Amino acid sequence: MSRREQIRRLGFYLFASIIAFFNLMPFFWMVSTSLKARGALLVLPVQWIPSPVSFDAYERLFSLFPFGRAIFNSLFVASATTAIVVLSSSMAAYVFAKIPFRGRDTLFTLFLMTMMIPGQVTMIPNFLVLRYLGLLNSFLGILAPSVFNAFAVFLLRQNMRGIPDALSEAALIDGAGYAAIYVRIIVPLSKPVLSALSVITFMGAWNDYLWPLIVLTDRAKMTLPVGLSLLNTQYGNQYNLLMAGGLISMLPILILYFFAQKHFEQGLSIGGIKG
Amino acid sequence: MRQLRGGNRKRIKEHNRILVINHLRLHGPMSRADLARYTELGLSTITYIIDELMDDGLVVETGAGESSGGRKPTMLEFNGSVAAVVGIKIEPTRILFSRMNLLGKIQQKAAAELPPEADSAALNQLLIDNISGLLEGDVNSAPLVGIGIAVSGLVDQAHGKVLYSPILAWDEFDFTPVSRHFDVPVIVENDANTFALAQVWTGMVPHHSSFLGVTVGVGVGLGIVIDGQVFRGEHGGAGEFGHLVIQHEGAPCYCGQRGCLEMYASDHFALSEVKRHIALGVPTILGDSDSLTINDVYEAAEQGDRCAQSIIYKQGQNLGIGLKNLVNLFNPAAIILGGEGIRGGKHLLRGIELELATNFFAKKQQPVQLKVCSTGEDVWLIGTCALVVNQIYRAPIFKPGGLGMNRRLTIFFFLLPSLVGLLLFSIIPIGTSLYLSLTEWDVIGGAPKFHWLKNFRDIIQNEEFPRVLGNTLYFIALYIPLILGASLLVAVLLNNKYPGVGLYRTIYYVPVLTSWVAAALLWKWLLNPRYGAINAILGMAGITGPSWLHSKSWAMPGIVLASVWKDVGYFALIILAGLQGIDTSYYEAAEIDGANWFKKLTRITVPLVTPTLFFVTIISVINSFQLFPQVMVMTEGGPGGATQVFVERIYNYAFRYYKMGYAASYSWILFVFIFAATLIQLQLQKRWVHYES
The missing domain is CATH 4.10.280 (MYOD Basic-Helix-Loop-Helix Domain, subunit B)
Structure with missing residues (x-):
């Protein structure tokens, strides 16, 4: 050397x-x-x-605040959000990528256009929609908006377009319907991008602060970030408490990261556009 | 592209039924046992299908066949007379009509003169009248199932149209009125293709073979059959054999080319050559070149006229050259000759054979069979029948046109969740937000009060607004250069191949995974002026640290510090991906030129990574405008409003002070700023972003 x-x-x-x-x-x-x-x-x-x-x-962390409950809430909300986003977006993406129909491109453009509007604009009316539907302070309320995710649809659609049509045609001839093609061909072949999407969605939901802060008011339903910020306002100078809480909130993601480092990094780089 | 349809039990049954029909129709009569053997279907399936077909009258028993020991088998036959097909051949001066059964047996024939200059409405009426006449002549009145039309030129089979026929001088001729009148499909096909199709039915060639059907006459046509299927090319025009160029700088053709085969191998050639010979004074029994027809030439040849014979021989040779090219191209089992031109007889054939004797395959393979179709004008009609029947009994794997109900339901079902979400959580909210921004509303008391742009005026005139905007721009001014520099540095470091790089990469990424609330709490404590780690470290270096979040001038830098720490790993990874996309040959070339690492960094790496840096800048500016959790947790906008930013304001106005209309207006102002900032950057990129061409 x-x-x-x-x-x-x-x-x-x-x-x-x-x-x-x-x-x-x-x-x-x-x-x-x-x-x-x-x-x-x-x-x-x-x-x-x-x-x-x-x-x-x-010790005090768990006695002052239902922290175990908050961990469970966060896990539930993040997993359910991921499941909803992945299912709903991949279904829509399949149609946009593989099933032609009149007006498809116009609809897709509409999906893309909504991506330009920042979340803060829709945040207030979304709150009002949930209030109108009586879904405030409920998990369903936190989860509902994730049923529409233009970014995820876009990402998956770009990816699914790369799957050769010959595969779905072969399946059609073998008697598969659209649903079977989606389940047996499209989803398995989209696994890499679906894992990347799952990981970023999970992480985003796990760390999300603003939306749960708006929707949740009941201590028993709070997610970790909301719980932590509540601790901050109540015990703002007891940093040993706050740091212990912060560490606990980090652990699940860190564990997940060490097992799925590749998916995380892939997911976050493609998720760049999400902002 | 045609849509394939799905399969299911019912469709498989349909498929088997067609398989049986086709076997019987093309290879029958045969026994049930033979059918089962050839179709590879179970004997019970065959029995079941045959029972059904016999009920429908499509199959009849024709008595006992030869026994191979044991009881004599009952032979089955496809009952062609169960329905009728009309076949039509359109020639330059006349139209041939025929009514046939499904096996191509001609039951009645008629001809009509093709009136010159007739418009399409008149022609279609002529067709309709003649077809009706044929159908009336049927004593059994078998139902009409389809009409096949053979015509020269380029056809659009999907739309039942002739696109262009130079011999008939037709441009865009549409047969749909005929189809509508009889309510049956009208299938149009190039005449050479129907000629080729008919060969299988008349037994000239075995099924599923590859052969060429060639027609000679006014023009020269070709039907290419590959594995028993007519090859039509991507747009239906394959086989324009007559316009194969065989003579460089040869005679000009009406198609615009020069030296087309048609100029050397059709009637046109024979006639013009005879006229030329007469003019030269070659002895011949043919006289008076003005009223000469092709029939005169053939007659003369038959009567022993040497001049006519040699011209037809020459025509055959020319055709043979073209055929030889086809043989080399397709390696066919046979070439079937047909059309008016075969009346040239042995002279024509001798010319063709001379040329065909030598081809690429001649030494190793059996010579290609040259056969002359002797069916006469009926061959075209049989071909049109084959066209229709093949269409009716084709394997049912393609969807009938249009979107099926099933497909519509599927599309709807798959899009439903997203569409509901789009409506409920995007379109309605955007509209609502626009409306709210023009109102005053506190959620609790009554309906929103509409007051036009008052909110926007109030926000912009409020002394708070310049501060909020200033704070945001201050954050951007500090954060963007720091984050770009730091992530680029980290990315360049990670772009090395030293052992341990993976570990560093993991370490740098941990802050990215931390939730902003946890990170902000941590940094609030780290930046504690008295007891925090940052000032403790600064103190070790002899620096008295500022009071950070408690100071109006240091609070925002504190937030920037926390943000850079949290985001650097994320952007570094994106830039790293950009770095890894740079072609290493640039560095190799620079090394040869003696560039040091700094030169390489500033002259190669940075310029080539600018597209990625641009992307990172766009995202981080958008993120900066949406700055929220760090402010909310670390300072709550304080001290003295020094860290108030857009989203923090929107949140407080909406959910602390319940001024929904005011907050909605604020969010639209934020949108305008984000939009403008992005547009400005897109404009500015030309000055610094380097795209490799």
Whole structure:
């Protein structure tokens, strides 16, 4: 290895490690804080490593707030949202990609045009629609709007167009109907993009804040982000508590990430357009 | 493209029924046992189908056949007279009509003169009258199931039209009035194709073989049959054999080309050659070249006129050259000759045979069979019958035209969830929001009060608005350069192949996965002026950190810091994908030219990654306008409104102060800003984004 190459290599590890430090230091701080007793929070000089280590925050977290319930709510809302988005969008995408009919392109253009309107514009009327339907403060209310997702339809349709028509024609001759073709051919062949879509949808729903904040008011129905922000307003200076809560809210996604890193990265790069 | 239809039990049954009919019709008579063997259907299926067909009168028993030991089998036959087909051949001067049974047996024939210059309405009426006459002559009055029309030129079979026929001088002739009058399908086909189709029915060639049907006369035509199917080409015009060019810079043809085969192998050739010979004074019994017809030439040849014979021989040779080309192209089992021109007889054939004797396959394969069709003018009519019957009994795998009910229901069912969502959560809300933006409404008390653009005026004139806009622009001004620089740097680092890159990549990505609420709580604590980690670290370096979120001037930079930390991994990954798309040959070339890494970064990497950077900029500007959770959790817009931004305002007006109309107007102003910012960037991109051509 040439000297120059050695320097380059050294430079790489130096820079990469400095950035990694800035990335991880906050998490270290988060873990460290969550393990401090309340009294150790406001001590100078700052304690980097808590002494003594205290699990007080974790215990109090679950007694002050139905945190276990919030984890369940978040899991439920994120999974259900993902299921709805994937099912509804893939069905529509199948029609837009494979079944021609008059006015199809116009309808598709309408779908795309709705993507230009930011969510904040429809947020207030959506709230009113749910209020009118009596769905405020219910999971159904949180989930309902995800039945229409123009971005997901667009993404899947682009992908499904790449599936050769010969496959569906062969299935047609073998006696498959449109539903069977969708289930047996289109969905299996769209698996990579469906997994990517599932992952970003799940993550988006898991981390979503504004919409559940508007719809949910009942503590027993709150998702993790809403619960955390409520904790923030009630116990704003008890950071050991808040950090413990934040850590717990991160864990499921992190676990999922380590198992499906590829899908996450793929999903988030194609999800770029979503904004 | 034609729509294939689905299969199910009923359709499979239909399919088998047709299979049996076709076997009997083309290969019958045969016994049930033979049918089962050939169709590979079960004997019980065959028995069942045959019973049905006999009930319908389509199949009849014809008595006992030869026994191969044991009881003599009962032979079955397709009953052609169950229905009638009308076949029509249109020639330059006359029209031939015929009524046939489904097996192509001609039961009655008629001819009518083709009036010159007749318009299409008159012609269609002529056809209708003659067909009606034929049908009246049927004592059994078998129902008419279809009309087949053989005509020279280019046809549009799907629409029952002749597109163009130079010999008839027709342009766009539509037979649909005939179809409508008799309420049966009218199938139009090029005459050479019907000629070829008829060959299978008259037993000239076996089924499922590949052969060529060639017609000579006024023109030269070709029907190509591949594996028993007429090959019609993508648009139905395949087989324009007469316009194969056989002579470079040859005689001009009416089609616009020069040296077409038709100029050398049709009646036209024989006639003009005879006239030329007479003019040259070649001895011949033919005289008076002005009133000469092709029949005179044939007669003279028969009577031993050498001049006529040699001309017909030459015509045959020319045709043979064309045929040789076809043989090399299709390697057919046989060539069947037909048409008026075959009256040239042995002289013509000798010329053809001379040329055909040598072809690419001649050494290794049996010579291609050259057969002359002796059926005469009936052959065209039989061909049209085949056309209609094949259409009726084709394998039922294509859908009848139009969208079926089934398909409509499917489309509706599959789109339903999205359509309901589109209506309920996009179209209605957008409309409602527009309406609300023009009203004053507090949700609780009564209906919205309409007051035109008052909200917009109030928002823009309020002293709060410049602050909100200023805060947002301040955020953008700090955030965009930082996030672009940082993500580019991280992406460039990750674009190396050193061991451990994967681990770094994972680490950089963790903040992206964190929910904004958790990240914002974390950063609120990190930026705590006294007890937070950031100021503690700054303190170690001897710097007294600012009071961050508690300070009007430092609160927004604090939020920017948190945002950059959370987003850098995400954008870095997108840029990394862009970097990996850069062709490595650029770097290799630069290395040869002695460029160092910095030059390579600034001259190659950055310019070529600008499309990705542009994409990242667009998204991050849109995201910046929609800044919300970090503000909500970290500062709630404070201190003193220093971090108030659009979405935070919209949320508070709508859901804290219940000023729905006002909040809706605010959201439309946000939309206008996002839209304008995106448009401006699309305009500006020309100045800095480099697209590889």
